[in-house]
Amino acid sequence: MTKQCDLVLEHVRIASMQKNGTPYGELTQSSVAIKNGEVLAIFDPSQENYQGNESFDGENKWLLPGFIDCHTHLVYGGNRANEFEQRLQGKTYTEIAQQGGGIQGTVNATRESSEQTLLSSAIKRAARLVEEGVTSIEVKSGYGLNMQTEIKMLKVARQIAEHLPVNIVPTYLGAHTVPKEYRSNPDDYVQFVCDQVIPAVAKQQLASCVDVFCESIGFSPMQCRKIFTAAKMHNLNVKAHVEQLSDLKGAKLAAEFAALSVDHIEYLDPKDIPALKRSDTVAVLLPGAFYYLNETQKPPVAELRANNVPIAIATDLNPGSSPIASILTIMNMASVLFSLTPEEVLYGVTVHAAKALNLPNKGQINIGKDADLCLWDIEHPAELVYGINQHRPVAKWFAGRQC
Template sequence: MVVTLIDNVNIMSMDPSQTDNGVLRQTQLWIQDDKILAVGSAGAYSPVPDHRIDAGGKWALPGFIDCHTHLVYGGSRADEFRQRLSGTRYQDIARAGGGIQKTVRDTRTAAPQNLLQHSLRRTRRLVEEGVTTIEVKSGYGLDEQTELTMLNVAEQLGVYLPVTVMRTYLGAHTLPHQYKDNADGYIDFVCNTMIPKIATGEHASAVDVFCETMGFTAAQTERVFQAARSAGLAIKLHAEQLSDSKGAVLAARYQACSVDHIEYLDPNDVPALAEAGCVAVLLPGAFYYLKETQCPPVSALRQHNVPMAVASDHNPGTSPICSLLTCATMACIEFGLTCEEALLGITAYAAQALKLPDKGRLLAGLDADICLWDIEEPADLIYEMNGFRPYCRWVGGRYVD
């Protein structure tokens, strides 16, 4: 048993039940092995700490959680970025064989070591900024071998870097070339071959679908949900990014842990998310890169107390951003979140979106994923874009310099 005492520390625990996100000043934070032992005084127990750290008034926050990423892929789509700057629409690039299909081709031909090398570079940047948990999706293989390779590479990120990795199978990302004009046949493959293999081999804990006019229909999405539920996998959904396809309502019926993007979500559908306990994951990076103008219905989400998470959505085409804090700032500027909402969105609510109840908050008994920041107040992290890195970190109770 190893006990660490962080003394003379300011804490924002990110407890959503507290009006100030759980601010405590000039207090103590106790760590025992991989868990938080106590916030404030340890009380009658008061063990003699093995390590004592004077924080000097610095701020302790939970490690950040990036709950929606596509970090593992091959190739680059910088050429498409230049095309969009010249006025070509994302949908037109995709129809011409670019977009996700280009990344699928590049990922299928990339060596696993190459995928790992480039994914580590991107993930390392997130980790340097205070991210201690990430979700990584597959979806750029669309065949059995490449999808499994992507998920294996994602797992290795947590071996090489101090970060917890949650993996999601996104086989229903787009229609692969070999299933052209046979979308239902591809969904058969996803449901009958891949999902049982994913579940049996524990390659991922969740399944995601791109339900959209240029993705999969609500009926096809529901088939994937049914297969995921039968296999015991959690459900997530790319919903209402480019149009109102009613995917979010469908996801709510299946108690999805999150619906992501939701720029075109009908405010009248928000109560269904609240009733189902779904987290709304906002992805301002894609909104920014695609020059979208339709914002998520943040006011309705607030009104119905739907938790709002914020994620980087790092991907090669529409959000090549390796900074979760930048996306948190974007969520405030583009979508109207407060600094406090944005911080909750990359901690407590991001943990809820991944069904990780022991992460995202600094409370006794939870995981000791902690970042110490040399800032005047937590809002500085949102206000000053790309201005700070953690002074030090603990990941699973282990000190990371």
């Protein structure tokens, strides 16, 4: 009996990223049927027959889920290339900040930029990720630090999906740094975030998550607790930048609130890892910032493995500490700098990244999952992690449509 569908992908080697006991979730079947933007069947054509309105011959190339970049800050005004040059000429970060640079410089440029200007530059950055097989991107605000600009950033983030074949997940990061207007009283800013911005973001459905930067140069655990409490009151998930520069027990705090993810975590105390396991929280590693800031403290990968905490990988694309618009480069960095295996890295940009964004229908090739797929002309999936700038998908499908 012939079954109908929209598209059949034939003669493909499938790295499904299912956790089925085989490396990369490799399947023995060689065809995928797609209908209404989802995977309808994964089948052996000698055993089953699906008739598609279209068919595509994969010529025995590797089919993988589209990649998911689960941590970016890609909407912002201006850039900080001049500061990069100044630091290499001997200026300190403090000196640069005193002359209006650093995060405050990006805040100033973002506030001054029109929505269209922000959108145009964000599309260019997102396009670089999409070219490398990314089909979902999380985009944080956090360079506005006032009601008007934060909302503008979140609206711009959503608009990216109107211009590129990509799913966008906006996150409100009001607690990125204390704005200059509140420098003398950061608690008042935290109250503003909790009482005014979070309710507005929730009411307008501009974001599904609230993020914080829990660090000595960011916000204290007590301040982050207030923000998490406000987020949960408005039915928003929480995420957290934690333990990047020191151990303030931010990860343990985030676990109390069942955070989707804790990100950076170079200084995470291994004793706090079981709390992440109990809260089903994803550990997101950001090797781009580690590399760019020339850090030396590595995240506790072995302990995360031992506790079966899912590990995701992301670009952290931002103007200051990780101006890297290449998921493939970041994947290689994760292996070289943090000793993750290629298989761990690929799970980190598919299944685990989907979990970090609460996207249960993405990150795998499986029946009922979204048909966000990429075809790669490689001999083995490890090649995508092993090489730098050697590969691009030879074909891509977003929600079942070739793009």
